[in-house]
Amino acid sequence: MRRTATLLAVSFFAASAWAQEDKKTDDLKPADPDTGESTVEETTLGLLPQPLEGRGIKFAATYIGETLGNPSGGLKRGSVYEGRLNLAVDVDFGKLAGVRDLTFHANMFQIHGGGLSRGALLNFMDVSGIEALPSTRLYEAWFERKWGTKLALRAGQLAADTEFMTAKYTDVFTNASLGWPAGLSLNLPSGGPSPPLAALGARVRADITDNLTVLGAAFNGDSAGPGADDPQLRNRYGVNFRINDPPLALGEMQFLWNGKKGDPGLDGKSS
Template sequence: MSITRFHAVTMLAALAGFAVGQSAWAGDAIPAGQDNAIARDPRQALADAGIEFNATYIGELLGNVSGGMRTGAIYTGRLDLGTTIDLEKVAGWTGATFHANMYQINGDGLSRSYIGNLMLVSGVEALPSTRLYELWIEQKLAGGRLAIRVGQQASDVEFIDSAYDDIFINSALGWPGITGTDLPAGGPSPPLAAPGIRVKADLSDKITAYLALFDGNASPWSGLDPQLTNQNGLLFRINDPPWWIGQLKYRFEIGENKLPASITGGGWYSMMSFADQRLSIEGRSLADPDSSGMPALLRRNQGVFVVYEQMLSRAAPDSDKGIAFFARASVSPSDRNLISSYFDGGLLFTGFSAAQPNDKFGVAATYARISDAARELDRDVQLFTGTPYPIRDYEAILEVTYQAEVRENILVQPVFEYITHPGGGAVDPNDPTQTHRIRNAVMFGVRTTLTY
């Protein structure tokens, strides 16, 4: 589908939503004596009728001041336009909700152009595009305890997620670095969602089960960046071998102050084939000049993960603000994955300022271990070339950030990241001898978030 056609489709969808909203608004007259503020606010009237629109713009000025492939600065931005419609209010469909949103992405990426790291310094970084992201309907049953969602959707909001990691900018502190690197197209996460079915069931007041089945690849195999082969998010792929993910979340309270905590355990399973990280189809090392250079294909892939989060102290009795902690860990097979084990964790501080009650401060770190098979390939390169070719080992990132609420809908967020062993300790592409790693990098930046 062309860009022009895509714009036409999105405009028609917006106009249809507006027309439905206008009809609902016109049909629900405001009772005499009610606050006329609602009459002056079309958005509130639409929300009352079951139609919500949202707009968020994230703008980032980020600079690599030391190390990496080269120093420099970039500006990148992402406009997110979305709508959520209560189909019960609008069309009488009990328990149903419709949601859609799209991105307009602009600017360069600091990781791809300046640093060369695996876990992108920003979750906003993506190739410039106008893209449909999510498009789904959710049906709630059994009094809301069971929810089934069908359509193009993302997995990062509910799976392998913590309530305390949203402040952080690094992409791996959203969708974990291991799944974002190992899965085709990074898995269903920004900037590419995938068609799927998600089932969420509240088994008790403390236990929630999640299970989802997605198409295994949001973009066709081509050797190009997946964002180029599904540039506008309109492929709606459903014929690839599937990807499953499931988890069980248990919520509990700790101590006399009943501090909230939860532990989540789960796993994922892909039915696709994955490239061997070391061996060719002939069984030779990929570094061997006599090999075809075509990696062997290994059937299936999987991973297991655990997430723990806890509030450590409250800013005030019965407050949901205070000091909170989270940690996540995941492992996958070494022979078919670049990253075989992953860990991250962090601390979130909120409610520490009476003058700025909604400000947040966070410190977090990520660690991604390069798999044994990929390391062996690097040793093979040393053997066949006779050069001190770097052996990749890990990539680790420290992030420190402060989110200040300037106004209710304006956030300004300075951020610092220190990136150790970019690319897992990969060779610097600017080194003609192919013997030096990409240098550790230091990133400073500021994110501005505007919401409506």
């Protein structure tokens, strides 16, 4: 007999800036903690000092915590608490060293608590977008060079789901259905470059118009390396920095509408 699980979820989100409300005020809001863009903005809650801001160095801290329960069905009933602290640093080398249009971004996760999918449901599409084995790990660390406002090259340890095959409001929802597709995470080696594992690679982004963007990237194809155990155990701290595995190449065209501040109607993206 098939058993269907019932989910109860309570989550909270605390960040160094106000949560995003709508597109009319997007320019003043922090980026999604997993977007790969800067998680730092001028408007903060005043909880995180920025002593080096004048020299182009900014810090950010984001915390997501969730209590999830399975009152019926699944493998077993129960509840868990899980959380993820995201610490990030962004460097503007134009301010720091006079090198214009060059930036650096890095962030790390401190992951703790249990996982409802792993411990009680054994489903392929995780209930939570932050579920992972407890660890303190490096996530992304990259340099980006821009040429004007239309072309940018990013290289280093990257996550693919920050820009490819994702939705703008991924982290607003508890489950992982709007993030990295389950078809890729189940079939690519080590699940592909997606939370909590990133991979060495390079990405080119060209903003053809205000509404059309073309992306291309190449990653090392296995962020954890071969093995039979959990990839998160094979790359426990996010510092394997593998470069010799078969590559993973991605390309995407993104079309945006009603995305600029002041545009009428709901905004959207097709890719």
